[in-house]
Amino acid sequence: MSKTTFQYRCKYIVLPNIHRILSIHLSNLLLIDYFFTSCTFDYLFTRLESFTLNNVKSENLISILTNLAFLPRLFSLNVTCIDKIRSRSFIYYLIISLPVLKYCQLYIDIWNEDFDYLIPNNRYSSLEYLTIGTKCSLNELCELLLYTPQLKRLSCTLSASNNSLSEISQIPVCLNTIHLQLEDISFDEFQWLISSFSLQLQVLSVSTQGDIEFLDAHRWQQFISCQMPILKKFYFQYQTMISGLLVTPEYYYDLMKEFTSSFWHEKQWFFTYQHYKSNDGDSWITFYSTKPYRWSRYDFHEVINQHHETGINLADEVNFYNYQTLTQYPIQFTQTTRLNFSQGDITQNPLFISDLTHLFCPSKITELIISNEKFRFEHLLLLLHQFPNIQFLTIPQNILYLSLPQTETNRLIINKNKIMKVTILNQCTLEDIQILLRWCPNLRSLDIEVQKENLQLVIYYLLSRNTKQIHRNRLPLSLDFKNISFWKQEYNDCISCRNKKNLNSSIFSIPCNHHLSLLCCRNINYKMIEKFRIMINKEKLLNDYAIEYLDEDMYLWW
Incomplete structure (x- = not known):
């Protein structure tokens, strides 16, 4: 939107109707600057329920969040910073202080991954749905859980803590859905975290790589049977690079085969895998849940070995590293909105582009x-x-x-x-x-x-x-x-x-x-x-x- 158009809309549409606005979505750092200099963001936005800030500057974020505390009906907040911030500690403090906030998505990178503990807050957050789109540590997450007793759904990317793990002294009793992207987290650390509220979990989604313990089907079965009695949905993705002669592809095949036992079939949890070669020649294996595929991203590689996969794929983004024939591919990507062509030689298959319409809904891309x-x-x-x-x-x-x-x-x-x-x-x-x-x-x-x-x-x-x-x-x-x-x-x-x-x-x-x-x-x-x-x-x-x-x-x- 041009500056002139936005100025006109602020003056003749936004300002006269402040008391009627339900939702605001701003996605330009300069537009955001102008909006907050031309509009006094206070209690006059009496009906504002949803606020989205994409590409906001970190230097403006604290003043913006401070003003949001005056809004009596702000239920939803989505913030994406265009640059990095030194610490998220005070940002968390301000968000926890928002009086009626229920839904929050944060995409805020930090310069230093060492976590500063939260500033003590005398009140608890009303948050029920929390997404942290950028990497946070286990200790950072544990601190947040202390102030979010009404949390029902959590989604975040976790990294290992530099400090010793602290006990979770207060567990959100309503937390029943968890989506975790794990980085450098061992199965032991993961199990320690989940065990704190595993009895109430109904949906668990885990994506990880590295620690081969995550491919131990018997350990998963025991963990789920003993500590997750009401778990209804389980989504799992594991990725690893095969290097050296000590661990062969066949060793991974045998581990993955254990996820086909009666325990998994009775719960209707199905898995498949891809063994593929990346463009730099490395050999990789990805093991993941299907029926349906619910991860946000799906990759097409030069496949060495692949277990049969059919059905609906709900990925938002599909990445192509190889341009093999897709005409007979037995998967439908019903929710994909983004296509990414990264590597490979498209001239090897001139019909590749015309084949894409067999997989995707053209109007949704x-x-x-x-x-x-x-x-x-x-x-x-x-x-x-x-x-x-x-x-x-x-x-x-x-x-x-x-x-x-x-x-x-x-x-x-x-x-x-x-x-x-x-x-x-x-x-x-x-x-x-x-x-x-x-x-x-x-x-x-x-x-x-x-x-x-x-x-x-x-x-x-x-x-x-x-x-x-x-x-x-x-x-x-x-x-x-x-x-x-x-x-x-x-x-x-x-x-x-x-x-x-x-x-x-x-x-x-x-x-x-x-x-x-x-x-x-x-x-x-x-x-x-x-x-x-x-x-x-x-x-x-x-x-x-x-x-x-x-x-x-x-x-x-x-």
């Missing part, structure tokens, strides 16, 4: 991430054709090349798309950006890295918003951009302008970026910020804008 530099522009266009609702796109710079030059009889056909945000992974040029703007007419946000000597020219081009400025500074349409020839008729108006006039538009019209309002330039020297500010003001490129420098990145919003 909204994000596409391509880090594989073997992809080319025609592959990308085919993916966009197969999945027409893509809004978020991440690509390498070299994808803007075609595999083969075009001919007069083999012209490139580009369909309309809904892409609103693009991230280019490596350094790009003005030429790359011009190509991008030609086939992304709805682009609102751009994240790029440009060589220092070309950066000022690129920013000048992007901010030259009116047609005359763009016409003066653009490259001639007669040029071939990296083998992509633009033969379409040249117009004086951009696509957006022509659509407003109800004229026949062309995808190769002048790339006027009317919708673009947020620019992130990575790896910038802070001294460049003032130069850009002077250029913008001197050339009168923008009337109203905000600029921010954070962790070597520049953010510009207008």
Whole structure:
């Protein structure tokens, strides 16, 4: 959303209706800054129940959370920090102090993994659902549990404690659902934690790697039978790299086979595994629950051995490291919204992209991430054709090349798309950006890295918003951009302008970026910020804008 549009909505929609607003979702660090300087966030938001902050700066977080204490009906809070914070201790203190909060999701990284114990709080939290999306220690979690007696569902990523483990003196009596991502946690440490409230558990989800004790089916069976009498759902995932001659793949096969006994079948808990080779040649085994698959991510690798798997897969994200034939693949990904193409040679299977529609619901895919530099522009266009609702796109710079030059009889056909945000992974040029703007007419946000000597020219081009400025500074349409020839008729108006006039538009019209309002330039020297500010003001490129420098990145919003 542009700065002008947001200012208008704040003034004429938000402020007059403060007492009627039920939910607020903010996802731009500069937009968040403006919102809290223009709106007094206090008890006047009498009906606000849900508040989401994505990409908030850590330096602003404490003041924001302090103001939230005035809200009488804030039941849900979702916070994602764009940068790291020194300690989460005071953040936890402020969240615990929110009077009626029931649901909380936190994604806040810290610089130092040593945990500072919570500031003593005389009150207990009303939290019932807590998700900590970034890594926390066992001691950190134990401290939090002391102040959340009404907690029903917990989800977090756990790491081993540097200090000795402290006993959990107060157990949330309603805690019945736990989802754990374990890092460097042994089975003994895990069992110590879960035993504190295992008698009340109904749902347990565990993802881990490393400690082979987690593949001991008999130990799991005894633990569940003796200490989890009412456990109804159990989801398990274990991953390990096979190295050396001491532990062979067959040894792991035998361990995993023990999870097919009558105990597991009677409870309708089923498992399968993949033995695959990564692109660097290492051999891995992943053992996981199925029917259905409930982990957020699923990977396609070059499989060495795989136990039969069928049914529904509920993964949010699917990653491709191999492009084998998918036509007969017996799994349906019904909830996937993000596709990630990481490695592998897509040219080995030209029909791979067309096969994807057999696995996914095309209308649900909204994000596409391509880090594989073997992809080319025609592959990308085919993916966009197969999945027409893509809004978020991440690509390498070299994808803007075609595999083969075009001919007069083999012209490139580009369909309309809904892409609103693009991230280019490596350094790009003005030429790359011009190509991008030609086939992304709805682009609102751009994240790029440009060589220092070309950066000022690129920013000048992007901010030259009116047609005359763009016409003066653009490259001639007669040029071939990296083998992509633009033969379409040249117009004086951009696509957006022509659509407003109800004229026949062309995808190769002048790339006027009317919708673009947020620019992130990575790896910038802070001294460049003032130069850009002077250029913008001197050339009168923008009337109203905000600029921010954070962790070597520049953010510009207008």
